[in-house]
Amino acid sequence: MADQGTRVALVLGTSAGGVGRHVAMLAGGLVRGGHRVVVAGPPSTERAFGFAALGARFAPVPISDRPRPLGDLRAVLALRTLRGAHAVHAHGLRAGALSAIALAGTGTGLVVTLHNAATAGGAVGAVHRLLERIVARRADRILVVSPDLGERMARLGAGRVEAAVVPAPSLPPSGRDPEDVRRELGTGDRVIFLTVARLAQQKGLETLLDVAAALREPREDAGSVPPDQAGPVRGRGPGERAPEAVFLVAGDGPLREGLQGRIDRENLPVRLLGARSDVADLLGVARALVVPSRWEGQPLTVQEALRAGTAVVATAVGGIPAMVGEAGLLVPYGDVAAMRDAVARVLADEGLAGELAGAAARRGLGLPGEREALEAVLAVYDGLS
Structure with missing residues (x-):
């Protein structure tokens, strides 16, 4: 020393x-x-x-x-x-x-x-x-x-x-009932996907809006799912429709006006929450953290998600792959179809979501x-x- x-x-x-x-x-x-x-x-x-x-x-x-x-x-x-x-x-x-x-x-x-x-x-x-x-x-x-x-x-x-x-600094424990958090957010029974990011160019938030728009359309080509991510969807019976998703974005920044304008024009299921101090609460009700960034090093938000036992869907850039490992689904930056498919799988397959969450908690312990x-x-x- x-x-x-x-x-x-x-x-x-x-x-x-x-x-x-x-x-x-x-x-x-x-x-x-x-x-x-x-x-x-x-x-x-x-x-x-x-x-x-x-x-x-x-x-x-x-x-x-x-x-x-x-x-x-x-x-x-x-x-x-x-x-x-x-x-x-x-x-x-x-x-x-x-x-x-x-x-x-x-x-x-x-x-x-x-x-x-x-x-x-x-x-x-x-x-x-x-x-x-x-x-x-x-x-x-x-x-x-x-x-x-x-x-x-x-x-x-x-x-x-x-x-x-x-x-990442340790987040204070939530201490709140998840149902109370959901009621406050007004998300109903929709599945929550959370993004915690500054609303800036590096964070690739236009891709997030593309994914939100694409999820509303019938999928025409299943071939865009990478081979190592393909597999059966569990947790739903034949003919049963997948649940609806809502994308929550915690953070503020210079792109807020432009992002909100597109959300309003296209009526996208995306809500810009602004800067939040209750990230632990949000992670507690999210099925996955979505990171569409152009580049990241050792993102604090991903570390927070892993420690909270929250699955990750992210771009395979910078230091993210080594950090996330088996605790998430990783896709190339800018590949809207691949990210849409990854989010859709976690949305529809509760078994997969649970496996990813368990892997996240294990990785979080070793950070x-x-x-x-x-x-x-x-x-x-x-x-x-």
């Missing part, structure tokens, strides 16, 4: 979600372990996550979510003050690249955790590729949340790449927690000596 009193600097950019929560978890755990911790990032992150209240010193640094030359220059100058730290641990591509530039030639050990893939094209994509090369060549250690990110960094010349441990995450980063910091 790192020596008690070691100064660790955690650096992050603009965040309102998982990255900020992860940094807050690390900061609090390191402080409790006797380490001196500085968190450097935009003032908005301190307001959102309260690093100072956890015992860390907060240093305001203007790391934005997109290139801003003057702001980036100020960020580099501010980050140079961290050169006396035993370890600087940056979270995210921009925070990592700016830290690498600031610490060049100082001998300060730099660790970068990449939480997301750079999926943009055009000029923004070109900037991202440049930042990736900077991180790959200058960071001492790179931690990645999915195998594809690790392979990309290795191709770009990174020396030491390892898997990151990014656990890493805060202790494992802290032990992992301390071992990385020790390796910088």
Whole structure:
């Protein structure tokens, strides 16, 4: 373990979600372990996550979510003050690249955790590729949340790449009767499929709406079910109709207006619930968590579903396949027919849904927690000596 009193600097950019929560978890755990911790990032992150209240010193640094030359220059100058730290641990591509530039030639050990893939094209994509090369060549250690990110960094010349441990915080137990939750939601006897996501481009929510629309139409071609997912439907007698589904989306974001407009125009069985603090309640009444994302690393919502024993229907992208295993049905991103068939199987086959739920609970028991995450980063910091 790192020596008690070691100064660790955690650096992050603009965040309102998982990255900020992860940094807050690390900061609090390191402080409790006797380490001196500085968190450097935009003032908005301190307001959102309260690093100072956890015992860390907060240093305001203007790391934005997109290139801003003057702001980036100020960020580099501010980050140079961290050169006396035993370890600087940056979270995210921009925070990592700016830290690498600031610490060049100082001998300060730099660790970068990449939480997301750079999926943009055009000029923004070109900037991202440049930042990736900077991180790959200058960071001492790179931690990645999915195998594809690790392979990309290795191709770009990174020396030491390892898997990151990014656990979801434990959800407080629901404590509510599922029937009370259903009555409050007004779903009647429809089967609930839940999506927990920011309403943003990465989350692939247009695919979710396509699936909701497709489920209302008679299926013309059964051949789109992947061979390893084919099988008899259990739980219904001959001629008995499948139950109806309703799709609940917990989260908010810039695409809300456009999504709601389509839901209203097409009268889709989809409800946008907005940001919710009762995810444990929602998972308790959902037959499955549906994740239609373009890309994910170690999504906190999937970890929460596994711990709750909730089946998963998701795209086979990023770190999802390794996390979900046999606890869900995985389909290619953007393949509406395949996702429609996977949702339809879980909707119609209660036996399959139960098997997936049992597998989810077993996988949830083996997920890493805060202790494992802290032990992992301390071992990385020790390796910088």
